[in-house]
Amino acid sequence: ITTGQKYSDRRILNCLVAAVRDNMTSASGKPGISYFDKVLELFKFASSKVTTNFDLWKSYAAMYLDIEGKEDIEKGIGYLIKAYHSASLHIEKSMEDFMKCTECSKVLHKYIMTQPKDSSTYAQHLQSLKSILQILITKGHKLSNSMADEDSEAKTLITEYLTFANERLQEVEEAQLFV
Numbered sequence: 001i002t003t004g005q006k007y008s009d010r011r012i013l014n015c016l017v018a019a020v021r022d023n024m025t026s027a028s029g030k031p032g033i034s035y036f037d038k039v040l041e042l043f044k045f046a047s048s049k050v051t052t053n054f055d056l057w058k059s060y061a062a063m064y065l066d067i068e069g070k071e072d073i074e075k076g077i078g079y080l081i082k083a084y085h086s087a088s089l090h091i092e093k094s095m096e097d098f099m100k101c102t103e104c105s106k107v108l109h110k111y112i113m114t115q116p117k118d119s120s121t122y123a124q125h126l127q128s129l130k131s132i133l134q135i136l137i138t139k140g141h142k143l144s145n146s147m148a149d150e151d152s153e154a155k156t157l158i159t160e161y162l163t164f165a166n167e168r169l170q171e172v173e174e175a176q177l178f179v
Contacts, residue, residue, distance in 0.1 A: 008046060013059035016042070021067045036070055039063060047082075054100050057083035065111060073111055074121050080108050081128055091139045095154050098136075098143055102161045105132050109168050113175065123179045126172055133169040137162055 016039050018024070024032040043060040050056060057079050064076035087100035112125045119125075144158045 008050060008053055008056050010055040013055050017059050017062045017066065020063070033067070033070075036063070036067065052086045052089070054083050054087040057086055058104070061107075065107075073115060074119070077108060077111055077115075077121075077125055080104055080111075081132075084108070084132055088135070088139075091136070092142050092146070095143065095157075098140065098158070101132075101136055101139075102165075105129070105136055105165065105168070108132065109172075113171065117179070123176070126176050126179065130169065130172045130176070133165045133172065137165050137169070140165070 019026075019032040020036050020039055022032060026032065026035070040060075040063055043056065043063065047053075047056055047060060061076045061079035061083060064070070064072040064079065081104075084101055084104040087097045087104065089097070091098045091101050108125075108129050112122075112129050115122050115125060140158045140162050144155050147155055
């Protein structure tokens, strides 16, 4: 991440999250968890400059979802939704972006479905997940249909995801009946 330019490096973002999550000792002997607030501050600054970077939003979400004792599921879900929206701009034409969106939907499903049912954001998160799954199912069909027959491996990945997404969509719709 650079402060003067709108650029971020996925590996560096992942390393920052891992250093805090795994409580790696810094060169100065400080535990990684002591950098939690500084890394959040960096991600906040960077996300204010680069609003559509999938890797940045995904890493920002991980800070709230993956670090023991620092969990804030609602914030993490919010940042994952932003990651999804960042990658969803070209999913009809880009297998890479489609796969990023499917990755987000799987993690979102994991956290939203385990959220307390009486949470103030549960119903809203269910609706967001439902919309994301519906969009990905539609876009996945379009992407698959636009591919050449030689792209059988990619088509298989899409088909597998569509099966997953349809099953999760059914779960979400059932959960919405009880909200």
